Amino acid sequence: MNLLAVEMKNVNVYIGNRHILKDVTLKIPSNTVFVIMGPSGSGKTTLLRVINRLIDLIEDARVEGYVKVLGFDIMKSDPYELRKYIGMVFQIPNPFPHLTIYENIAIAAKINGVAKDKKELDNIVRWALEKAMLWDEVRNRLHDYPHQLSGGQRQRLCLARALAMKPKLLLLDEPTANIDPVNARKLEEAIVSLKDEVTVIMVTHSPYQAARVADYVAVLYDGKVVEQGPAQQLFLRPSTEITQKLLRGEM
Amino acid sequence: MSLTVTELEKLKSILIHMAKNIKYILYTTKKLMEVNDDSEREKTWQEIENISANLEVLRREFVNEVLVFIARRQPLGRELLIANALISIAYDMYRISRYCREIARIDSILPQTSKLNTIKDLQKIFIEAIKAVEASLEDLIDFIPKRLNIVKEVDNNIDEIYREVLREITTNPIIPREKAVKALIMRHIERIVDHAQYIEQYLSTIP
Amino acid sequence: MYNWRKLIDKLFTYMVIAVSIVAISPVIHLIITVLLNGTMVIVKTGINFFISLPPTPFSKDFGGIAPAIVGSLLMTFISLPITIVLGLFAAILTTEFPKNTISIVIDTIAKSLASIPTIAVSMIVYTIIVVPMRSFSALAGSIALTIVSLPYAYTYFSTTLRSVPFIYREAAFSIAMSRWSTVLKILIPVVRRGIVTAILMTLVRILGETAALLFTAGRFRNGVTISPLAPADAIPLLIFDFVLSPYEIWRQVAWGASALLLLSYMVIFFTVKFLVKEVKL
Numbered sequence: 001m002n003l004l005a006v007e008m009k010n011v012n013v014y015i016g017n018r019h020i021l022k023d024v025t026l027k028i029p030s031n032t033v034f035v036i037m038g039p040s041g042s043g044k045t046t047l048l049r050v051i052n053r054l055i056d057l058i059e060d061a062r063v064e065g066y067v068k069v070l071g072f073d074i075m076k077s078d079p080y081e082l083r084k085y086i087g088m089v090f091q092i093p094n095p096f097p098h099l100t101i102y103e104n105i106a107i108a109a110k111i112n113g114v115a116k117d118k119k120e121l122d123n124i125v126r127w128a129l130e131k132a133m134l135w136d137e138v139r140n141r142l143h144d145y146p147h148q149l150s151g152g153q154r155q156r157l158c159l160a161r162a163l164a165m166k167p168k169l170l171l172l173d174e175p176t177a178n179i180d181p182v183n184a185r186k187l188e189e190a191i192v193s194l195k196d197e198v199t200v201i202m203v204t205h206s207p208y209q210a211a212r213v214a215d216y217v218a219v220l221y222d223g224k225v226v227e228q229g230p231a232q233q234l235f236l237r238p239s240t241e242i243t244q245k246l247l248r249g250e251m
Numbered sequence: 252m253s254l255t256v257t258e259l260e261k262l263k264s265i266l267i268h269m270a271k272n273i274k275y276i277l278y279t280t281k282k283l284m285e286v287n288d289d290s291e292r293e294k295t296w297q298e299i300e301n302i303s304a305n306l307e308v309l310r311r312e313f314v315n316e317v318l319v320f321i322a323r324r325q326p327l328g329r330e331l332l333i334a335n336a337l338i339s340i341a342y343d344m345y346r347i348s349r350y351c352r353e354i355a356r357i358d359s360i361l362p363q364t365s366k367l368n369t370i371k372d373l374q375k376i377f378i379e380a381i382k383a384v385e386a387s388l389e390d391l392i393d394f395i396p397k398r399l400n401i402v403k404e405v406d407n408n409i410d411e412i413y414r415e416v417l418r419e420i421t422t423n424p425i426i427p428r429e430k431a432v433k434a435l436i437m438r439h440i441e442r443i444v445d446h447a448q449y450i451e452q453y454l455s456t457i458p
Numbered sequence: 459m460y461n462w463r464k465l466i467d468k469l470f471t472y473m474v475i476a477v478s479i480v481a482i483s484p485v486i487h488l489i490i491t492v493l494l495n496g497t498m499v500i501v502k503t504g505i506n507f508f509i510s511l512p513p514t515p516f517s518k519d520f521g522g523i524a525p526a527i528v529g530s531l532l533m534t535f536i537s538l539p540i541t542i543v544l545g546l547f548a549a550i551l552t553t554e555f556p557k558n559t560i561s562i563v564i565d566t567i568a569k570s571l572a573s574i575p576t577i578a579v580s581m582i583v584y585t586i587i588v589v590p591m592r593s594f595s596a597l598a599g600s601i602a603l604t605i606v607s608l609p610y611a612y613t614y615f616s617t618t619l620r621s622v623p624f625i626y627r628e629a630a631f632s633i634a635m636s637r638w639s640t641v642l643k644i645l646i647p648v649v650r651r652g653i654v655t656a657i658l659m660t661l662v663r664i665l666g667e668t669a670a671l672l673f674t675a676g677r678f679r680n681g682v683t684i685s686p687l688a689p690a691d692a693i694p695l696l697i698f699d700f701v702l703s704p705y706e707i708w709r710q711v712a713w714g715a716s717a718l719l720l721l722s723y724m725v726i727f728f729t730v731k732f733l734v735k736e737v738k739l
Contacts, residue, residue, distance in 0.1 A: 052632065054628060054631060054632060057627065057628065057631065059556075059557060080634055080636055081634075083631065083632065083633070083634035084634040086632075087632065087633070088628075088632035090625060090628060090629065090632075092625055094623075094625040094626055094628070094629040095629075096626065096629065096630075096644060096648070097626075097648060097737050097738060097739050098647045098648050098650070098737045107633070107643070108633040111633060111634055111635055111639070112633075112634060145738065147738040147739065158629070161629075161633065162632070162633070165633060165634065207327060208325055208327075211327060234328075235327045235328060235331070236327075236328065236331060236332060237328065237329075237332070237458055238328045238329075243328070244328050244329060247326075247327035247328040247330075248253050248255050248256070248326075248327075248328070248330065249253065249255070250253050
C-alpha cells in the first residue's frame with residue numbers, strides 16, 4: 001500500500017494559451033481527507049481533473065510534468081484503466097437521468113466488475129447508499145428516477161455511484177456548492193467517514209468547509225501552490241498572508 | 252477591512268479599557284501600604300471591593316462578547332489565536348483584581364496598629380509588582396510582548412524576595428506577626444506578577 | 459401609469475396571438491382541405507383504396523393506389539435504415555472527434571449535399587444507376603431518397619447528440635466507461651426522444667420526397683411489384699402525376715392519396731410520442 005496516494009511534481013497545465021497550473025508540486029498521503037482550497041479561478045478544478053485524466057476531454061488542454069497516482073505514472077497509463085480506481089463527484093449533481101436510482105449505482109459496479117450476480121449487486125447498492133447516507137431516504141424507492149430526488153439527494157446519489165466502484169481515490173469537486181446546508185452537512189459527514197477506505201481529495205472555496213473536514217490542506221492561488229500542510233497547523237498558524245486572507249474570507 | 256478584523260479591534264479596545272481598571276485597583280491597593288488615616292483606609296477597602304466586583308461582571312460580559320464573535324465570524328488562523336488570547340488575558344486581569352481584594356481583606360482584619368503600612372519594604376515591593384503589570388498592560392495596545400523581559404526580570408526579583416520571606420518563616424520555630432503577614436501578602440504579590448507574565452505569554456502565542 | 463403598461467402588455471399579447479394565427483392558418487387550412495376532400499374518397503372506396511390498382515381515366519370506380527403504397531413502403535424500407543445508420547454513425551463520429559479531419563470532411567459534405575436540389579440528385583442517380591441498369595427501379599429510387607435525406611438525418615442526429623449536457627459525459631467517463639460504452643449506454647439513451655424525433659423527421663422526408671423519384675422510380679402503376687430491381691410507384695409521385703392530369707377521377711384519387719399520406723404522418727407521430735418516454739433531466 002502506497003503511503004502517497006498522489007504525487008505531483010512540477011506540473012504545468014495549459015488550456016489554449018492560458019497557463020492554468022504553474023509548477024504545481026503536491027504530496028497527498030493515503031487515507032486522509034486532503035482539501036485543496038483557493039479562490040475561484042485558481043485552477044482547483046483543473047488540478048482535480050488532471051488526477052483522473054478527465055482533462056483529456058478538453059480539446060486544447062496540455063499537461064506537463066510528473067504525476068503519480070496510486071503508484072501509476074498517469075501519462076504512461078491507460079486512462080480508462082486508471083479511472084477504475086478513481087471515483088469523482090462533480091459540482092453539479094449529474095446522476096444519469098434515464099436510469100433509476102438502483103441502476104445508476106449498479107452500472108458503476110457492473111462496469112468495474114465489482115459485482116458478479118444480482119445478490120452481490122443488491123449488496124453493493126445498499127452499501128454504497130449507506131455510505132453516502134442516502135439509504136434510509138430511498139430504500140423504498142430504488143426504482144424511482146433521479147429527477148424525483150432533491151438536489152442534495154441527487155448529489156449523495158452521485159457519491160454512492162462513485163463509491164460503488166470501490167475506488168481507492170475519491171475526487172470531489174466542490175460537491176456542496178449547489179446544495180442546501182442540511183444536505184451539505186450530511187455530505188460532509190459521509191466524506192469524513194470514508195477516510196478508512198479511500199483517500200479523499202476535495203476541492204472547495206470555503207475555508208470553513210475545509211476546516212470542518214480536512215486532515216491536510218493545500219492552498220492554491222493563481223495556479224500556484226501557496227502553502228500545504230496539516231490542517232491544524234494551517235488553520236491556526238498559516239504561514240502566508242494569502243492563506244490568512246483566504247481564512248478571513250477576504251478572497 | 253473585513254468585519255472580522257474590525258470586530259476584533261473593538262474587542263481589543265474593550266480589553267484595554269478593562270486594563271485601566273486594573274491599574275486603578277493596583278494603585279488603590281498601594282495606598283493601603285502608604286496611608287495612616289483610618290477613615291481613608293475604610294474608604295479604600297470599599298473602593299477595592301467595588302472595583303473587583305465590577306471587574307468580575309465586566310469579565311463575564313467580555314468573554315461572552317468574544318464567544319459571540321467566534322460563533323458569528325468563525326475566525327481561523329491569527330484571528331482565532333487572538334480571540335483565545337483575549338479570553339485568557341481577561342481572566343488574568345480578573346485574577347489580579349482578586350488578589351488586590353485579598354490583600355485589602357487581610358488589611359481590614361489586621362489590628363489597628365499593625366496595618367500594611369507598618370510592614371517593612373512592602374510598599375517598595377508592591378511598586379515593583381505594579382511596574383510589571385503596567386508593562387504587560389502597555390503591550391496590549393500593540394498586542395505584541397515587547398516588554399516581556401521587563402516583566403520577567405520583575406518576576407525573578409519578586410520570586411527571590413518571596414523565597415527569602417518563606418525561608419525566614421520556616422527556619423524559626425516562633426515567628427513575629429509582621430513576618431507572617433508579610434509572607435501572606437508576598438504570596439499574593441507573587442501571583443499578581445505571575446499573571447502579568449501569563450499575559451505576556453499569551454501575547455507571544457500570536458504569530 | 460399602471461393602466462398604460464397593462465394596455466401595452468395586452469396589446470402585444472393579442473398581436474402575437476394574431477400573428478401566430480395568421481402563420482398557422484394556411485397549414486390548418488391545408489390539413490382541413492386535404493382531410494375533407496381525401497377522406498371522402500377513401501371512405502367511398504373502402505378497403506379497395508389500399509388493394510386495387512389505379513382507375514382508368516374514364517372509369518366511375520375510384521380503384522386504389524396499391525402500387526403506390528407498396529412502392530413507397532418498399533423504397534422507405536430500403537432507404538430509411540441505410541440513411542439512419544449512416545447518419546447516426548456519422549453524427550456519433552463528428553460528435554466524439556470534432557477536430558478530426560474526417561469529421562470536418564463529413565460535416566462539410568453533409569452541409570453541401572443538403573444544398574443540392576433534389577431534382578439534380580434525381581438526374582444524377584438516373585445517369586449512374588438507371589441508365590446502366592437500363593430500367594427504372596425501386597432501388598434507384600431508394601438510392602436517390604437516401605442521398606437526399608442523408609444530410610438531414612445527419613444534422614438532426616448531430617444536433618441531438620450535441621445537446622447532451624457535458625456533465626453526463628464527464629460522469630460516464632468518471633466511472634471508467636469506455637468511449638463507445640458512453641455513447642451507447644449514456645449519451646444516446648439520454649436523448650432518446652430526440653433520436654426518435656430525428657428518425658421520424660427522416661421518415662417524413664423520405665415518404666414525402668417527390669423530385670428525387672421523378673427520374674428514378676419509374677411510375678409503374680399497372681401492377682404491384684415487390685422486386686427492388688423493377689420499376690415502382692410512390693405515393694407522392696402518384697399525387698404529382700394525377701393532380702396534373704386532365705381526368706377528374708384521377709384528381710379525386712390524388713386527394714385520397716394526399717389524405718392517406720397526411721393521416722399516416724399523424725398516426726406515426728402521435729404513436730411514437732406516446733411510446734417513447736421523455737427523459738426528465
